[in-house]
Every structure is written in structure tokens, then in C-alpha cells.
Amino acid sequence: MPEKNIRMLDNALIQLQNVAEVLELDQWIHEMLKKPERVLIVSIPTHMDNGTTKVFTGYRCQYSTARGPAKGGIRYHPDVTLDEVIALSMLMTWKCALVGLPFGGGKGGVACNPKEMSENELRRMTRRFTAMILPLIGPDKDIPAPDVYTGPREMAWIMDTYSMLKGYSVPGVVTGKPLNIGGSLGRNIATGRGAAFVLFESLKHFGMSPSNVTCAIQGFGNAGSVAAKFLYKVGTKIIAVSDSKGAVYNKEGLNPKKLLEYKEKTGTVVGCEGCETISNAELLELECDVLIPAALENVITEENAANINAKIVLEVANGPTTVEADKIIYERGIFLVPDILANAGGVTVSYFEWVQSLTTWLWTKDEIITRLEKIMQRGFRDALTVAKEKELDMRTATQVLAVERVSDAIKTRGLFP
Numbered sequence: 001m002p003e004k005n006i007r008m009l010d011n012a013l014i015q016l017q018n019v020a021e022v023l024e025l026d027q028w029i030h031e032m033l034k035k036p037e038r039v040l041i042v043s044i045p046t047h048m049d050n051g052t053t054k055v056f057t058g059y060r061c062q063y064s065t066a067r068g069p070a071k072g073g074i075r076y077h078p079d080v081t082l083d084e085v086i087a088l089s090m091l092m093t094w095k096c097a098l099v100g101l102p103f104g105g106g107k108g109g110v111a112c113n114p115k116e117m118s119e120n121e122l123r124r125m126t127r128r129f130t131a132m133i134l135p136l137i138g139p140d141k142d143i144p145a146p147d148v149y150t151g152p153r154e155m156a157w158i159m160d161t162y163s164m165l166k167g168y169s170v171p172g173v174v175t176g177k178p179l180n181i182g183g184s185l186g187r188n189i190a191t192g193r194g195a196a197f198v199l200f201e202s203l204k205h206f207g208m209s210p211s212n213v214t215c216a217i218q219g220f221g222n223a224g225s226v227a228a229k230f231l232y233k234v235g236t237k238i239i240a241v242s243d244s245k246g247a248v249y250n251k252e253g254l255n256p257k258k259l260l261e262y263k264e265k266t267g268t269v270v271g272c273e274g275c276e277t278i279s280n281a282e283l284l285e286l287e288c289d290v291l292i293p294a295a296l297e298n299v300i301t302e303e304n305a306a307n308i309n310a311k312i313v314l315e316v317a318n319g320p321t322t323v324e325a326d327k328i329i330y331e332r333g334i335f336l337v338p339d340i341l342a343n344a345g346g347v348t349v350s351y352f353e354w355v356q357s358l359t360t361w362l363w364t365k366d367e368i369i370t371r372l373e374k375i376m377q378r379g380f381r382d383a384l385t386v387a388k389e390k391e392l393d394m395r396t397a398t399q400v401l402a403v404e405r406v407s408d409a410i411k412t413r414g415l416f417p
Contacts, residue, residue, distance in 0.1 A: 008297055009087040011323050016090075019399045022390065029407050036086050038062045042132035044110065046125040049118050056125060060108040060133045062142055063089035066409040069140055070106030071096055071347060073147025073176075074154070076122075080109035091318060092347070094402035095340040099379040101351045106142050108133065114149045126154050130161040137162065139172030139358065145350050146176040156181060172357035175350035184353035186368035187346075192226025193369065194345015195316045197376040199231070199290065202312055202337055205384065211235030214288040216310070218242050218280055219295030220259065220269055223316050223343065227292060228256035240283045242295070243268055247283040248275035285309060293320035300325045308334060315339040330393040338395040340402065341379055348375050 013034060020030045044056040059082055062070040072092040085107045093105025110129055114122060136142050146155055155174045159181065162173045171182035179185070186193075203210055213236055217224045220241045228238050238256060240249040245268040248254065254275065262272045270277055284291065284304060291310035293299050297319035300308065305321075305328035313329065313336045315321060321329065321336065329336050352368055355361075363371075387397035 058110040061089040063105040065104035068102040070142040071103035072106035074108040075147035076114040076149040080111040097402040097405040126157045152178045175353040185365040190349035191223040191346035201380040215290040216240040217292045224294035246270040
């Protein structure tokens with residue numbers, strides 16, 4: 001089992017322990033919240049294009065449904081493990097509770113390498129996986145969404161497979177669908193735009209203006225690039241961005257649109273004209289006002305936390321900071337906005353899509369963005385209030401708020417039987 005996945009689950013459980021102590025959480029509720037409600041492990045035999053049959057392993061975890069149906073993405077990656085899926089479903093539980101969505105937390109994945117599979121192989125695997133997890137998912141039970149190496153195409157396959165097996169169209173079974181089968185306007189920009197709204201609230205808290213700050217972004221995928229374009233439009237100086245092949249830097253500022261055009265042609269931002277090539281590690285330690293880790297987990301550790309030179313760290317990636325690094329960041333006075341708040345824009349607009357699917361109603365893009373902004377602002381302000389009242393760092397404050405809401409739901413519902 002990869003060490004990173006053990007660490008991710010360990011981190012999540014350590015953070016829950018800290019929150020339980022702050023809240024003086026009832027022991028039985030703490031014990032409940034340390035374990036997922038339900039986990040399904042499935043075998044996925046798939047016909048490959050070369051005539052062989054390969055058996056993949058898939059997972060679906062429902063961590064908590066105390067506040068509503070489970071909600072969370074499905075990822076395709078060679079390193080997907082049960083521990084990773086459990087950890088991410090726990091974080092989804094807190095994320096949905098934090099921003100007030102009527103969802104619990106879920107997550108799923110298939111251990112495969114989609115880069116080495118054809119579209120037909122992916123389609124056959126996705127449909128078989130959907131059939132295998134059918135007893136768990138549904139618009140009132142568990143609503144999957146895109147994640148690492150999955151997108152609207154895979155969600156369309158899942159929705160169609162589920163609908164065929166039910167005998168009628170069920171668009172609400174997934175979110176992140178293509179627009180022509182019930183997807184939502186604004187879903188493709190939701191995570192990056194939501195992160196920007198939270199950053200604006202953070203800057204306002206410190207009396208800073210978006211048009212007068214510098215920003216470095218590790219990870220120039222969908223979320224990172226959308227955030228970069230939005231920040232660039234309001235005058236933020238983007239001094240560095242990176243992808244899996246390296247990073248580029250220019251102290252005078254970069255144009256995200258030009259970088260995206262270059263990346264579409266070459267597959268990377270590295271080598272773009274007018275930029276200095278640096279490493280991902282060097283990007284993290286650049287002097288800037290805002291650092292946005294928007295790529296992988298565990299990139300800020302106790303080894304490099306003392307070298308972070310940003311005033312604000314906005315975690316757009318899931319779990320980019322280890323528990324040990326958290327302490328160092330807080331002690332150094334750096335304001336860290338945790339992932340369960342910073343990247344909650346995606347699940348928020350997924351909620352909007354789910355509502356639209358259930359009601360067969362379509363909201364405009366402006367309506368989506370306005371609703372998203374209000375929810376992200378409220379989430380930040382609620383967390384900041386808890387942080388001030390209890391003298392906590394923002395990570396602990398967001399989790400205290402989220403765990404308390406889940407705990408209250410459990411107590412209100414009571415135990416069955």
C-alpha cells in the first residue's frame with residue numbers, strides 16, 4: 001500500500017481526534033466517526049481490445065449519511081486504494097457539512113491506468129463498475145461525480161448504465177454530467193471559481209486587495225487554471241504555475257491564457273516563452289502573498305514548511321499539507337485556508353446540478369455563480385468566527401464546525417433500533 005495513502009488516512013484520523021478533544025465529543029459519536037458507514041469492494045472483469053479480459057478492483061465508500069445522501073467523486077488511478085477512498089470520503093463528509101449542503105460524504109475509485117486504456121476499454125470498465133456498485137448508488141442514496149482522470153464522459157456512461165438497469169432515465173444519479181443530459185452550467189469552473197471567492201474573503205480579512213498581491217499556483221489543471229484566469233482578470237499577479245513536468249516563473253507576472261494555449265500545444269507549461277523554468281519544489285518556496293497548492297496531496301511537509309514564503313496558503317488540492325507541516329505553518333503566522341473550504345466550490349455546484357436534475361429545472365450561469373459566491377462567503381465567515389471564538393487555526397476551526405454539524409445530525413436522528 002503506498003505510503004502517501006496511509007499518511008492521508010492517518011492525517012484525517014489525527015485531525016478528527018484533535019477536533020473531538022476541542023468539542024468534547026461524546027465517545028460513542030467519536031467512535032462512529034472514526035469508521036465509514038459502508039464500504040464496497042468490487043471486481044471489474046473487462047474485455048480489453050486485444051481480446052484478453054482484465055480484472056480491475058473498484059471501491060465505493062459511504063462515510064456518513066447523517067446529513068443526507070453520500071456525495072463524492074470517482075477516480076481512476078493506478079494508486080487507488082481502500083484507505084485513500086476512506087480518507088477522501090471522510091473529508092467529503094466534513095466539506096459538505098462545512099458549507100451547509102444536505103449531503104453526507106462518499107468516494108469511489110478504480111485501480112487502473114486510464115492513460116493506457118482505449119475509450120472502448122474505459123467505457124466497458126465504467127459500465128461494469130456501475131453495475132457492480134448499483135446497490136449503493138442512487139439520487140437519494142449516493143451521488144457520484146468526476147474526480148482524478150474522470151469527467152463528463154464517464155458520468156454520462158454511469159448515468160446511462162444506471163438508467164438502463166432501472167428502466168427509466170435517472171439524471172440525478174450523478175453530477176458533472178454533460179449539459180445535454182442534465183449537467184449544470186458553471187460546473188467546469190466551479191472549484192477554481194469557488195477557491196477564488198474564498199481567497200477574496202481571506203484577503204479582505206487582512207485588508208489586502210486582489211489587484212495588489214502576487215500568487216504562485218502549483219498545479220495548472222482544471223481547478224488551478226480556472227483560479228489563475230479569474231485572479232488574473234481582477235489584477236492579481238500570477239508569478240509562477242506548474243504541472244507534473246515542472247514549473248515556470250516570471251516575477252513580472254504570467255498570462256494564464258497564453259500558458260494554457262502553450263500547454264494545449266505541447267502538453268506542459270515548461271518552456272513557454274518569457275518564463276524561467278523551475279521545479280515544483282522551488283515554486284512552493286517562492287516569496288509571494290498567496291500560495292495555491294492545487295495538485296497532489298502531501299506536498300507541504302515538515303521538511304519544507306519552514307521555507308514557505310507566502311502570507312496565505314489556499315489549499316485547492318485535497319490534503320496538500322501534512323499534520324506536522326500544519327503546526328509549523330500556524331506557528332509561523334501563515335494563514336492557511338484548508339482544502340475542505342477552499343475547494344468546496346465543486347461539490348457546491350454539484351449540489352446545484354443535483355437539485356436541477358431532481359426538479360427538471362435549469363438555472364442560468366449567472367444564477368449559479370451568484371449562489372456559489374454566497375455559499376463560499378458564508379462558509380469562510382462561519383469558519384473564521386469559530387477560529388476567533390475558540391482561538392484555533394483555520395484547519396481545526398473548519399473541522400470543528402463540520403464535525404459539530406454531523407454530530408448534531410446524529411444526535412437529532414437518534415440510533416436505530
